[in-house]
Amino acid sequence: xxxxxxxxxxxxxxxxxxxxxxxxxxxxxxxxxxxxxxxxxxxxxxxxxxxxxxxxxxxxxxxxxxxxxxxxxxxxxxxxxxxxxxxxxxxxxxxxxxxxxxxxxxxxxxxxxxxxxxxxxxxxxxxxxxxxxxxxxxxxxxxxxxxxxxxxxxxxxxxxxxxxxxxxxxxxxxxxxxxxxxxxxxxxxxxxxxxxxxxxxxxxxxxxxxxxxxxxxxxxxxxxxxxxxxxxxxxxxxxxxxxxxxxxxxxxxxxxxxxxxxxxxxxxxxxxxxxxxxxxxxxxxxxxxxxxxxxxxxxxxxxxxxxxxxxxxxxxxxxxxxxxxxxxxxxxxxxxxxxxxxxxxxxxxxxxxxxxxxxxxxxxxxxxxxxxxxxxxxxxxxxxxxxxxxxxxxxxxxxxxxxxxxxxxxxxxxxxxxxxxxxxxxxxxxxxxxxxxxxxxxxxxxxxxxxxxxxxxxxxxxxxxxxxxxxxxxxxxxxx
Amino acid sequence: xxxxxxxxxxxxxxxxxxxxxxxxxxxxxxxxxxxxxxxxxxxxxxxxxxxxxxxxxxxxxxxxxxxxxxxxxxxxxxxxxxxxxxxxxxxxxxxxxxxxxxxxxxxxxxxxxxxxxxxxxxxxxxxxxxxxxxxxxxxxxxxxxxxxxxxxxxxxxxxxxxxxxxxxxxxxxxxxxxxxxxxxxxxxxxxxxxxxxxxxxxxxxxxxxxxxxxxxxxxxxxxxxxxxxxxxxxxxxxxxxxxxxxxxxxxxxxxxxxxxxxxxxxxxxxxxxxxxxxxxxxxxxxxxxxxxxxxxxxxxxxxxxxxxxxxxxxxxxxxxxxxxxxxxxxxxxxxxxxxxxxxxxxxxxxxxxxxxxxxxxxxxxxxxxxxxxxxxxxxxxxxxxxxxxxxxxxxxxxxxxxxxxxxxxxxxxxx
Numbered sequence: 001x002x003x004x005x006x007x008x009x010x011x012x013x014x015x016x017x018x019x020x021x022x023x024x025x026x027x028x029x030x031x032x033x034x035x036x037x038x039x040x041x042x043x044x045x046x047x048x049x050x051x052x053x054x055x056x057x058x059x060x061x062x063x064x065x066x067x068x069x070x071x072x073x074x075x076x077x078x079x080x081x082x083x084x085x086x087x088x089x090x091x092x093x094x095x096x097x098x099x100x101x102x103x104x105x106x107x108x109x110x111x112x113x114x115x116x117x118x119x120x121x122x123x124x125x126x127x128x129x130x131x132x133x134x135x136x137x138x139x140x141x142x143x144x145x146x147x148x149x150x151x152x153x154x155x156x157x158x159x160x161x162x163x164x165x166x167x168x169x170x171x172x173x174x175x176x177x178x179x180x181x182x183x184x185x186x187x188x189x190x191x192x193x194x195x196x197x198x199x200x201x202x203x204x205x206x207x208x209x210x211x212x213x214x215x216x217x218x219x220x221x222x223x224x225x226x227x228x229x230x231x232x233x234x235x236x237x238x239x240x241x242x243x244x245x246x247x248x249x250x251x252x253x254x255x256x257x258x259x260x261x262x263x264x265x266x267x268x269x270x271x272x273x274x275x276x277x278x279x280x281x282x283x284x285x286x287x288x289x290x291x292x293x294x295x296x297x298x299x300x301x302x303x304x305x306x307x308x309x310x311x312x313x314x315x316x317x318x319x320x321x322x323x324x325x326x327x328x329x330x331x332x333x334x335x336x337x338x339x340x341x342x343x344x345x346x347x348x349x350x351x352x353x354x355x356x357x358x359x360x361x362x363x364x365x366x367x368x369x370x371x372x373x374x375x376x377x378x379x380x381x382x383x384x385x386x387x388x389x390x391x392x393x394x395x396x397x398x399x400x401x402x403x404x405x406x407x408x409x410x411x412x413x414x415x416x417x418x419x420x421x422x423x424x425x426x427x428x429x430x431x432x433x434x435x436x437x438x439x440x441x442x443x444x445x446x447x448x449x450x451x452x453x454x455x456x457x458x459x460x461x462x463x464x465x466x467x468x469x470x471x472x473x474x475x476x477x478x479x480x
Numbered sequence: 481x482x483x484x485x486x487x488x489x490x491x492x493x494x495x496x497x498x499x500x501x502x503x504x505x506x507x508x509x510x511x512x513x514x515x516x517x518x519x520x521x522x523x524x525x526x527x528x529x530x531x532x533x534x535x536x537x538x539x540x541x542x543x544x545x546x547x548x549x550x551x552x553x554x555x556x557x558x559x560x561x562x563x564x565x566x567x568x569x570x571x572x573x574x575x576x577x578x579x580x581x582x583x584x585x586x587x588x589x590x591x592x593x594x595x596x597x598x599x600x601x602x603x604x605x606x607x608x609x610x611x612x613x614x615x616x617x618x619x620x621x622x623x624x625x626x627x628x629x630x631x632x633x634x635x636x637x638x639x640x641x642x643x644x645x646x647x648x649x650x651x652x653x654x655x656x657x658x659x660x661x662x663x664x665x666x667x668x669x670x671x672x673x674x675x676x677x678x679x680x681x682x683x684x685x686x687x688x689x690x691x692x693x694x695x696x697x698x699x700x701x702x703x704x705x706x707x708x709x710x711x712x713x714x715x716x717x718x719x720x721x722x723x724x725x726x727x728x729x730x731x732x733x734x735x736x737x738x739x740x741x742x743x744x745x746x747x748x749x750x751x752x753x754x755x756x757x758x759x760x761x762x763x764x765x766x767x768x769x770x771x772x773x774x775x776x777x778x779x780x781x782x783x784x785x786x787x788x789x790x791x792x793x794x795x796x797x798x799x800x801x802x803x804x805x806x807x808x809x810x811x812x813x814x815x816x817x818x819x820x821x822x823x824x825x826x827x828x829x830x831x832x833x834x835x836x837x838x839x840x841x842x843x844x845x846x847x848x849x850x851x852x853x854x855x856x857x858x859x860x861x862x863x864x865x866x867x868x869x870x871x872x873x874x875x876x877x878x879x880x881x882x883x884x885x886x887x888x889x890x891x892x893x894x895x
Contacts, residue, residue: 068524379816394831397798403826407839412813415842422828422835 027084056174056184071339149194156192171254180287183252190220195230206235222253226261233264259294271307278337281309288315292324300327306474316345319353326355329455334367343373348381357388364395370402384414392422445472488545510612516605528789573647587626591619619652622659631662638671655688669700678706684716704730714740722749731760738772749778753786760789767800778809785817798829811841
């Protein structure tokens with residue numbers, strides 16, 4: 001085998017598919033009040049937090065698993081999952097990075113996030129979540145100087161209860177849908193960000209999620225609050241080891257932007273997608289919602305979805321403040337037997353609100369991709385506008401691409417424009433590239449990257465490079 | 481409602497000469513309907529128009545029994561002037577007249593199909609209701625190679641004799657090879673608060689051409705549901721135009737199956753609504769084989785607190801390579817109370833296709849009004865000019881010039 005072939009094969013395999021052999025502490029299998037108390041207890045949570053969880057669990061008991069989505073999946077046995085799993089060495093939290101379990105550090109190094117080096121060199125503050133707990137946060141000192149709080153949410157519950165109490169559940173209430181409610185009951189860790197008034201966060205904040213233990217669900221919760229006039233850019237990356245069984249990931253992300261604040265939330269999701277025959281992989285059922293609470297606030301979602309067996313999520317914006325802006329940029333790539341049902345909701349409540357949706361879907365192999373979105377302009381949202389564009393690219397005739405937009409306009413002074421196209425890569429384009437010496441796969445990669453450019457441009461630099469590579473890798477083997 | 485349904489059902493079948501087997505089939509459909517009731521917003525296809533609620537608010541209790549024994553007098557004054565045409569006249573749901581005076585008698589066959597249950601490719605409960613209560617059903621067969629000289633107008637007339645009634649109609653059409661039919665459905669209601677449930681089935685053989693114009697223009701307080709199923713063979717063309725304006729509530733569903741290569745379907749619609757009317761068009765175009773084409777254009781002008789809904793779906797099967805599918809919906813909201821909802825959907829399983837949809841809604845462009853006013857028109861005139869131009873776009877898509885003029889006159893559009 002020549003070197004080039006080897007290189008391609010390396011790329012083709014899911015390179016984050018290793019698992020780390022670390023001793024774990026797990027909650028007893030199953031879902032009941034005792035498990036919730038166990039989680040709350042081990043996290044040394046105050047009484048109000050436990051109440052929050054139990055209230056959600058009460059609600060969860062009467063909810064039914066939704067079944068309207070396009071990708072169907074075998075019924076999940078919620079009693080057959082571990083709801084808490086943490087590396088043993090994390091039980092007494094290490095004080096600094098030096099005290100971290102070397103095995104953990106090694107894992108993150110393999111993933112390309114050397115926490116220690118990053119703390120010194122790179123300008124990105126990282127919070128890493130391993131299974132159920134947050135293991136390390138870098139750059140703490142510098143952020144604290146500006147009054148920025150960036151820490152695991154379990155820490156925030158103890159150190160900043162007034163903020164958490166005020167905002168947790170304010171965007172995604174405990175009475176929301178099935179998976180969000182499940183998360184509210186059993187969430188284990190995640191990131192908490194608070195940007196004080198008038199502060200522009202000097203660096204990108206980033207969380208890295210990893211599911212390691214088998215049979216666990218990961219339920220993290222992220223809460224980002226941008227106070228008046230502040231700005232923050234937040235990145236999220238995800239990986240998981242290769243396992244034959246499906247793993248559940250049901251996170252909740254809540255964003256709150258007050259007057260004149262701006263939050264930019266970028267995700268590169270590369271959970272294990274299952275093997276070529278569709279065995280294994282992560283079920284990525286995530287609830288992400290942002291509330292533009294104040295005037296002139298802005299929330300922007302950017303996502304690159306290449307992993308997961310099933311992706312089912314709709315990062316949404318509630319545009320409550322006057323003049324607020326919501327944006328959604330998405331690339332979803334499905335290959336082999338992957339399925340994705342993703343899109344956004346833009347709910348216009350305030351006057352002069354604007355939203356923009358750019359969605360690019362690419363499906364190859366035997367995969368299935370659905371864009372599902374809602375644009376709802378209420379009767380009070382005078383002078384609002386929305387622009388939606390969703391394009392799909394199909395490769396091969398075994399895959400599917402679907403668009404299901406819901407458009408509701410209740411205001412005569414508002415404008416909505418929606419466009420969608422579906423097509424394939426044209427022979428002419430391929431021919432042109434190949435004529436200039438690219439092989440078919442490179443040619444497809446180039447064309448696809450061009451197709452996605454509008455979205456890739458929205459990503460912060462470091463992520464954009466990674467995402468561009470991911471786009472290429474995800475489509476390996478889909479041509480010819 | 482259950483007792484009422486059962487009572488009316490037994491009253492209805494008493495008057496019909498049905499075999500035991502047919503009664504059982506009808507009974508089966510009735511039970512299905514009783515089980516499910518009128519569709520409500522929990523059913524995805526009825527998300528924007530909760531029929532169950534609408535009937536409750538507008539009509540209250542419905543009765544389902546219709547006395548079909550006595551004939552109604554055909555009022556000739558409703559007939560369209562200035563256009564020679566064949567006629568089918570329904571009065572209060574009863575067929576009073578079938579007249580193909582302009583055609584060769586041996587080329588058109590009218591077959592009584594009252595005994596056969598229609599297998600509509602429609603999963604909603606209204607098809608069960610229709611099957612349970614329709615008592616006369618005809619199939620109109622246009623024979624091979626025959627093209628009707630004059631259009632056929634179906635008059636759907638209701639008068640004040642009926643009140644709070646449900647009327648179920650069914651008609652089947654078969655267009656044999658190389659035949660063609662122009663069909664206008666004209667609704668003419670002087671009744672109030674009834675629910676009309678109409679099912680048509682069209683079968684288009686090779687090279688057949690169907691042009692169907694549904695005109696609901698006259699103000700009335702009825703609630704209508706109409707379902708067209710169109711099966712198309714090789715090279716056939718179907719053109720459907722819907723003018724949705726008069727009724728209190730109306731939902732038109734078009735289900736089109738492009739089964740043969742080079743078959744094409746066109747669906748165009750105009751919503752022109754005022755007061756608190758609520759209308760919907762839902763179209764499903766199934767591209768089932770290669771080289772098929774569909775085109776849809778829907779435009780709405782909404783005044784006062786009216787509400788229009790457009791749900792359009794293009795489905796492309798994995799065999800249906802080289803499909804060309806296009807869909808566009810545009811709406812002008814003239815009042816802050818008016819509302820436009822759309823769900824333009826694509827479901828695509830083949831890669832070598834060209835499918836797109838667009839949807840836009842908003843207010844009348846103030847700049848355009850200013851432009852016209854600066855040239856001496858009044859505000860009202862400029863507004864009318866712009867709205868006419870907006871709607872004319874769809875009307876111009878009508879391929880039959882005689883009928884195009886008829887509809888233009890009805891809409892009051894001048895060129």
